[in-house]
Structures are given as C-alpha cells and as structure tokens.
Amino acid sequence: MTSEAIRHCVALRFGTGSAHGEQAMIEAGSSSKRGAGRLRAEFLALFVLAPLVMAILVPPRQMFSVLFGMTAVGLVLLHRTAAFRWRDLFAGRDRIDWAWIWLIGLLVMLFGAALLWLVRPEALFALVRRQPELMIMILLLYPLLSALPQELLFRALYFRRYQSILPRQRWAALLLNAAIFSLAHLMYWSWVVLFMTFVGGLAFAWAYEMRRSFPMAFLLHAVAGDVLFLVGLGVFFYSGNVVRPF
Template sequence: MRVVPSRRRLAVEFAGLFVVAPVVLAVFLPPSAMFPALFAVTGAGLLLLHRTPGFRWRELLRGADRIGWGRVVALALATAAVGYGVVQATAPASFLALPRRNPQLLLMIAAFYPVLSALPQEIVFRPLFFRRYGALLPQGRVAQILMNAAVFALAHLMYWNWIVAAMTFAGGLAFAWSYRVRGNFPEAVVTHSIAGVILFALGLGVFFYSGNVERPF
C-alpha cells in the first residue's frame, strides 16, 4: 500500500534530491565520485517515484504513438545550429573530434546514451518532479516548466561551466514542455537522446567530461 506523504516530507525530499544533492556533489565530492553519486541519487529518485501514490510505470509509455516528429526534428536542427556556434566560439579544436578521431566511441554513445543517461534523467526530472512534487510547485504550467528547467540545470552544477548551465536549462525547457504540456514522456526521452548525441558529435562533450572539471575555488 502506498501511503500519501505529508507536505513536509515532500518538501524535504524535494530539497534533498534537487537542491542539496547537486550542491554537495559539485562543492564537496571529487570529480571521480560524480557518476557513482549520480547513480545513487537516480536510484533514490526511481524508488520514490515507484512509491508515489497513483503512479504506474506503464504510464511512461503513453504518447509513444503520437510523438511530434516535426517538433523533434526542429529541436534537433536548433541544437545542431546552436551547438555549432558554441563549439566554434569556445572550443574549435574539439569540433567533430569524435567522428574524426574516434567514431567507434561516438557509436557507443549513440547506442547507450539514450538508455543509460537520457532515460533515467527524464524519469527523475519529469515524472518524479511533476507527479510526486506537484503540490509544491507554483501555479501555472509556464512557472512549473521554468522551475523544472532551473532544477535540471542545477543538477549539472558539478561541471562548473556556464555553457553546460545554459544548454541544460534550454534543454530542460524543451523536455519539460514535451512532458508537462504535451503529456508525452517518450517524446521527451527521444528529444533528450537526440540532442545529447548531437552535442557529443559536434565536440561539446568536452564540457561534460568530469576529467575537465575545474572548480572556481
């Protein structure tokens, strides 16, 4: 039996998952601990979602037959255009580094990123965020989407890079729109997956590599 949690408990959970955990990870833990800590937080998020009253895992499949492919393509093209400009302005030596120097790694990223990264991130930051903590969110879909994108960007604070913050905030807006407005979780996952692979292919993966993290203190 799933017990409805109190508002205070929800607030504590929300703060711990979406604020305290990313700050602690970014400020106190070494870069080598980033991914084990992220997996632990993700696991906690999946457990909390499973225990959310009224939630059923099968509902994540809703919308798979009505993905807005035109929207997905438009966002992919926008990601490619913006990503090209960013990599040329900030890291031109990394442009198309993976396709040119290590295409096998790029293929591995394309195969595993959607399942090992995009999908768990989307589960935690979309269904968990909106379903379990909906009572804590501000009124209005626009305010909720903005808050969701801000939290998604904060989760990437560990990279200490304004480019990562800007890209994840923009991505968070697009992914949250698919889930919150269109009610389409599969579309959010597909869009996230394609955008991520495009950024890695362009060479922006250099900003998402823990070995390159430089804390400002």
C-alpha cells in the same frame, strides 16, 4: 468550498457532535501538512542539496557514483508514488511531434558548431574524426543510460510525486523544472552547460507536461544529447575537465 461547508460535511460524516467534527478536521489538516512537509524535504534534498554537494564537495572522479545513488533513490521514490504505474510512461506515444524533435536536434547542432568554432575549434566533431567507435557507442548507449534515467527523475518524478507542492501556474512549474535540471549539472562548472541544460530542460518539461508525452520528452533528450556529443560539445560534459572556481 467554504470553511462553513467543510464543517457541515464533516459534521454529517462524524455525527451531530460538533467537537468530533472539529477534531477530525484538525487531524486531517495536520496529516496533510505533514505530507506536504515531507514532500518538500524530499524535493530539496534530491533536487537542490544533492546537486550542490556534488558540485562543491564530491571529487570529480566520484561524481558519477553519487549520481548513480541519487538516481536509484529517485526511482524508488517514483515507484512508491501513489497512483503511479510504470505503464503510464508509455502514454502519449500518439502525441510525439517528430518535427519538433528534429528541429531541436538541428538547433543543438547549429549552436554547438558555432560555439565550438569560436571557443574550442579543435573539439568540433572531435569524436567523429578521432574516435568513431566511441562515438557510435555513445549514440547507442546515451539514450538508455543517461537520457532515460534523467527523464524519469526530472520529468516523471518531478511532475507526478511533487505536483501538490509545485507552483500553481504551469509556466512557473516548467521554469522551476528547467532550473533544477540546470542545477543538477552545476558540477561541470560551465556556463555553457548551465545554459544548454536550462533550455533543454524547458523543452523536455514542455513535452512531458504540456503535450502529456513522456515518450516525446525522452526522444527529445536522447536526440539532443546524441547530437551534442556528435558535434563535440561533450568536451563541456566531461568530468575530467572540471575546474572548480575555488
């Protein structure tokens, strides 16, 4: 719609006085800019500044307390997002592609086994061999306590609340999502973690946005995470092993 058409519509809405119409347009534009500015500030604070603070300033033992607080803030923002309903998360159950889920799990297994065999052979299937009870607990709890909250923040919140400020090209929005998901794991200071979370974030974002299925994104994340710990890659995701390069 052209600017002339917009002015005409406003004039019809607010009467014949052009001054009233122009004033209404100015106020509407200012309100829209303030809203976009607030969303950008939220986005930067939650997805950029918070991960950087955790990676650089927060002691490793306190990382998960800060991460819990960040998650709580994100869930409150999601709840307050206009037009969002928690039942929306169940949409897309009929679009789950199980072949893709098992393929991702297999790829994580193969990549993890090959990498650990080269750089950390002692960690290969370490939990299965040494602490099978802990491994079973991780398999049961990881999907609900880790994968689900992360998907709510990095997929549902990202694409629903901040849709208006995301890149217009869908591929660019997916790449940005993968980048901030990887940045959220900078606190481990590991290229392995950054690489895996970028690729994983891209897959999870594709499932959520392109297939319109939060359930599939969650299942992809849950299976990939469980396999990651099963094969032994959890050694890179343990805060006790964090060594900052400064």
